[in-house]
Amino acid sequence: MQRRARILTSKLMTSLSNKLILRPFVAADEAAVAMIYFQSRARHFSWVKKLRLADFAQATQGETVQVAELDGQIVGFASVSEWDGFLHLLFIKPGFESQGIGSALLTWARQLVHLPLTLKVVAQNTAAQRFYEREGFALIARSPLASPPNLTYQDAQKRH
Secondary structure (H helix, E strand, O other): OHHHHHHHHHHHHHHHHHHEEEEEOOHHHHHHHHHHHHHHHHHHOOOOOOOOOOHHHHHOOOOEEEEEEEOOEEEEEEEEEOOOOEEEEEEEOOOOOOOOHHHHHHHHHHHHOOOOOEEEEEOOOHHHHHHHHHOOEEEEEEEOOOOOOEEEEEEOOOOO
């Protein structure tokens, strides 16, 4: 049964990769991308008390943003601080998770920077931790006193 599930997942990923488009963020994308950021944070970031759609523009200022588009619909995005190789944001539209979109955006981010990519994950977000570990990232630091507590990961596939 697991083998069959893996084969079906592989076929879905191949099918998805033929339709998925990654492209640079443009101003016309802001409403859709800001909504993904807003919805995901509302769903998973209980400590953030005052969410605003304008948070996206503030959070990504000075960063390179890539958009994932599927059948003409924006379904995810990633933002990277290029100077230090930091993956600041990677969000997938609710309902489109576990379809290879995050992996595609992560591949883009890896190709963008020359340093090993680093990122932080909220300690409670075990799904994100599993994703990054599956993608070849290694835990390099814990920040239990941060608010909220978080973990720092580094790309173990790309060394200095």
